[in-house]
């Protein structure tokens with residue numbers, strides 16, 4: 261396995277959900293966001309923006325809008341990473357053009373730009389010893405977040421990110437064996453169940469699912485019980501509808517997704 265100091269740092273990543281009260285300086289936030297800006301962006305269009313929230317009241321309001329996750333109120337900084345087609349709208353007007361922003365492609369470009377930038381920023385933050393956690397729950401109540409952060413038309417919150425100093429060690433989580441996600445030349449599902457089993461065992465060993473048991477597929481709860489692992493957890497999760505109002509909120513912000 262090839263490694264180097266950058267890869268070693270990446271392997272130490274773990275989402276941090278417990279922070280000390282120590283602040284993060286504005287200079288540090290700027291350096292982290294500026295590092296995110298070094299990322300590639302589609303056609304160098306840089307279709308993303310970040311709102312950095314540090315005021316305790318506003319963070320508490322965000323926490324309430326994002327499923328009452330306590331680490332949002334606790335972390336000294338909350339970054340709202342946004343897909344942003346509004347800057348180019350203003351630039352187009354300035355230059356005497358009309359931006360076409362109505363297509364799924366336009367939204368996809370901006371979301372991919374934002375996602376790549378936020379992950380580069382995450383690595384920069386972790387290199388400074390900070391902890392971070394993405395907050396997809398920023399999309400639980402997108403219109404309220406848009407109002408709170410005064411996001412203009414054509415700006416949409418893609419993910420939040422808590423930033424702060426970890427209050428305790430956070431061990432990295434095991435990931436799927438790489439053979440489960442890396443396909444050489446063509447997509448190939450052969451033998452993938454062995455990788456899933458291996459990963460279930462690794463995740464169960466972390467203790468994360470302690471106390472959970474589940475009936476084997478097709479069995480009544482009282483019949484043969486099998487261990488609850490990542491495959492069960494994930495299959496249950498994707499069996500549910502999440503954020504069905506998102507499309508309507510996107511349309512309201514000007515992303516018509518034709």
Ligand SMILES: Cc1cc2nc3c(=O)[nH]c(=O)nc-3n(C[C@H](O)[C@H](O)[C@H](O)COP(=O)(O)O)c2cc1C
Pocket residue numbers: 273274275276277329393394395396397398419432433
């Ligand atoms: C886009 C995105 C949204 C996420 N949203 C949340 C969230 O709202 N709350 C939370 O505690 N963790 C959130 N996470 C963190 C994931 O749960 C976490 O990355 C995953 O469990 C893997 O753990 P790790 O980051 O420690 O490797 C999110 C992660 C991503 C990439």
